[in-house]
Amino acid sequence: MGAKRLYVNGVKRIPLNIGELLTARSLAYWLMDDSYKHSSGLSICTESYSEQEVLLLISFLKEKLNIDSNPMKRNSNKFRIYIKSKSLNDLRKLVSPYFLPSMMYKIS
Helix, strand or coil, X not given: CCHHHHEECCEECCCCCHHHHCCHXXXXXXXXXXXXXXXXXXXXXXXXXXXXXHHHHHHHHHHHHCCXXXXXXXXXXXXXXXXXXXXXXXXHXXXXXXXXXXXXXXXX
């Protein structure tokens, strides 16, 4: 995807065309780095993005990948993405070819 696209004036941003840029492989790498098992689902650490950017990511996950998720409010205006347990099978099929064996616990 290229780091240059994710930073504007030194601030991490989600580009509006994220749906064209995010692949199964890059999603897998992101999940291995910035996610954790949460209840029966999976949370992605997205606190560095605005609420609108988190909602854009959630929309992309649902519309393009059929992954059902919700924003989880952390602090006053910081959000994480929670991927619901009912979507983990679809997520697994999509990203498991790129997951390191030692990280599979995150999507199991």
